[in-house]
Amino acid sequence: MAFDYVVLGNKLKDARESLLINPQDSASRLEISLQEYIDIEAGTNRISGDQLVLLASLYERDFRYFVTGDYPSAESQVQEMFRRNAELSKNDRIAIQQFIRLCEYENFLEREIFQHQFVEIPNYEKYPFDHTYFKKQGEEAALFERQRLFLEQEAITNIFELIRNQGIHIFKRQLEDKNISGLYINHPFAGHCILINYLDDLYRQNFSAAHEYCHALFDSSQGQEVTYLKSSNDKPELEWRANSFAGNFLVPKQKLELDYSPGNIYVTWISLIRQIADRFQVISQVVIIRLCELKWIDEGLRKQLVKDERLVIRYNEKFDPEIPPNLSSGIREKSTYIIRQGLSWYFINLATEAYRRGEITYHKLLDMLLLTSEDGYQLLNELLIFLEVNS
Amino acid sequence: MKGVVAIDKCSILNLMYISRFNLFKALGYYVITTIYVELEFENAKQKYPDSFNYFSSLISSGEISKFSLDIEDLVEMSNIPQSKRASDAELSCFIVAKRIGAKVMTDDRKAIKYIQRYIQMPSSDIIQLVEFLIQAYLENYLGDYELREIQKTLKNNKFSINMDLAYEAAKRKLMMAAE
Numbered sequence: 342m343a344f345d346y347v348v349l350g351n352k353l354k355d356a357r358e359s360l361l362i363n364p365q366d367s368a369s370r371l372e373i374s375l376q377e378y379i380d381i382e383a384g385t386n387r388i389s390g391d392q393l394v395l396l397a398s399l400y401e402r403d404f405r406y407f408v409t410g411d412y413p414s415a416e417s418q419v420q421e422m423f424r425r426n427a428e429l430s431k432n433d434r435i436a437i438q439q440f441i442r443l444c445e446y447e448n449f450l451e452r453e454i455f456q457h458q459f460v461e462i463p464n465y466e467k468y469p470f471d472h473t474y475f476k477k478q479g480e481e482a483a484l485f486e487r488q489r490l491f492l493e494q495e496a497i498t499n500i501f502e503l504i505r506n507q508g509i510h511i512f513k514r515q516l517e518d519k520n521i522s523g524l525y526i527n528h529p530f531a532g533h534c535i536l537i538n539y540l541d542d543l544y545r546q547n548f549s550a551a552h553e554y555c556h557a558l559f560d561s562s563q564g565q566e567v568t569y570l571k572s573s574n575d576k577p578e579l580e581w582r583a584n585s586f587a588g589n590f591l592v593p594k595q596k597l598e599l600d601y602s603p604g605n606i607y608v609t610w611i612s613l614i615r616q617i618a619d620r621f622q623v624i625s626q627v628v629i630i631r632l633c634e635l636k637w638i639d640e641g642l643r644k645q646l647v648k649d650e651r652l653v654i655r656y657n658e659k660f661d662p663e664i665p666p667n668l669s670s671g672i673r674e675k676s677t678y679i680i681r682q683g684l685s686w687y688f689i690n691l692a693t694e695a696y697r698r699g700e701i702t703y704h705k706l707l708d709m710l711l712l713t714s715e716d717g718y719q720l721l722n723e724l725l726i727f728l729e730v731n732s
Numbered sequence: 733m734k735g736v737v738a739i740d741k742c743s744i745l746n747l748m749y750i751s752r753f754n755l756f757k758a759l760g761y762y763v764i765t766t767i768y769v770e771l772e773f774e775n776a777k778q779k780y781p782d783s784f785n786y787f788s789s790l791i792s793s794g795e796i797s798k799f800s801l802d803i804e805d806l807v808e809m810s811n812i813p814q815s816k817r818a819s820d821a822e823l824s825c826f827i828v829a830k831r832i833g834a835k836v837m838t839d840d841r842k843a844i845k846y847i848q849r850y851i852q853m854p855s856s857d858i859i860q861l862v863e864f865l866i867q868a869y870l871e872n873y874l875g876d877y878e879l880r881e882i883q884k885t886l887k888n889n890k891f892s893i894n895m896d897l898a899y900e901a902a903k904r905k906l907m908m909a910a911e
Binding site for chain 1: 840
């Protein structure tokens with residue numbers, strides 16, 4: 342069958358526009374005139390393989406998406422996300438595309454290489470709640486999930502691991518837009534994908550992870566969503582539900598009532614809130630909201646507490662569940678850098694194990710870890726991954 | 733001429749570290765690479781300008797020729813079974829080599845297995861750095877002392893050869909003489 346250059350041209354146009362790249366920049370990348378580039382997008386000027394490789398790299402897409410008709414991509418979900426969130430910067434759009442690639446890699450490693458089987462997560466959108474209160478739905482779903490996952494009332498020490506164990510792909514990455522806390526994409530092939538913005542407070546990230554987990558549980562039919570810290574979403578009720586879920590899931594009401602009692606003077610409130618925040622690894626604001634919901638704190642006290650700087654937990658007092666505690670300081674520093682760039686320690690282990698078992702090539706390992714050959718030699722040696730040569 | 737060889741970035745870097753890219757010409761190889769490899773050097777240009785400059789000089793001096801990919805090459809790359817187990821740069825070198833009957837240079841044991849299994853190229857079409865250096869020794873382009881230095885340099889650049897390269901090369905030379 343003849344190759345369809347018109348279909349390819351349309352894909353190139355959509356991909357370019359989604360990353361806010363103007364056609365002149367694309368033409369410059371290929372070292373051709375603007376008209377020649379426009380003709381490529383129209384399908385009237387046949388693109389060469391080399392040119393397509395350059396554009397696939399510029400547009401952060403797998404070349405397979407452009408040359409095969411049935412490549413299982415999340416293109417429509419991503420396009421919809423970018424359309425609804427037009428203010429997303431060019432760099433954040435690129436970051437989201439790279440995140441999608443990592444989810445696809447992770448899915449390939451988990452399902453095709455290691456044959457992991459996951460139980461499908463419930464779809465609470467279809468659950469017959471006997472009311473239409475979104476916040477209450479979030480609260481009830483948090484309770485159901487705690488029961489389903491046998492968490493009882495204990496603190497969740499690693500929300501990221503818990504989410505991954507459900508077969509959900511979750512990564513952190515520093516985005517330019519500090520107003521974004523996280524985002525969710527329902528990838529038609531890789532499944533539920535969550536990205537948490539690394540700019541946030543570490544404990545805030547835990548809350549964001551639980552929040553996005555709620556979107557996976559309730560809102561997968563939406564295909565995608567971006568959560569903003571301060572913004573009026575077009576569907577605010579979904580955000581109220583996700584916030585309610587996250588608060589109830591991370592800090593169960595029953596446990597608070599069982600293990601703690603209200604403070605009697607102001608300083609005891611400070612100490613109580615910090616204790617709870619440390620134990621459940623959430624920011625103080627979340628604890629204050631939970632205590633308000635329990636009616637332990639009234640509006641006047643709440644206003645006083647949210648402004649109290651003693652409730653700000655410093656960075657070095659927090660624990661990042663994504664970084665294993667047993668790493669040397671050198672590797673810890675590097676892994677923090679790697680995670681900010683968008684990788685996870687879990688993903689690194691998965692990819693390196695695939696290489697050790699002979700399932701992927703060394704060069705593929707470097708690609709997956711977003712490393713250049715030069716950096717790869719150094720970093721992988723520190724992780725005791727060596728290029729295996731025949732000798 | 734011994735033939736054409738398609739080369740990837742790792743192999744180019746190793747030859748850069750030991751300053752022995754000229755051995756290809758001496759041994760009668762014509763070296764080609766693809767846009768993917770060029771892109772890899774370009775993407776790391778800011779952090780590793782020396783690597784990029786080295787690659788650019790090889791291109792401008794004609795020591796490496798860029799072999800252009802067609803759309804059909806990309807379609808074929810995507811159709812290779814288990815294509816996601818190898819990098820796109822590797823796949824491009826493998827496909828081009830197979831298409832024009834060239835050899836491939838790689839040192840990764842897993843890549844070699846992949847080529848044999850999925851690209852169905854004979855092992856005689858795969859060149860490895862160790863064998864390449866021994867060949868250069870056997871043809872008197874390298875001596876014992878140079879091989880020892882090369883092995884040391886490669887080790888410093890995280891490429892360990894689990895044998896005494898000079899000893900192995902000398903052994904083969906003696907065996908050849910005995911034959």
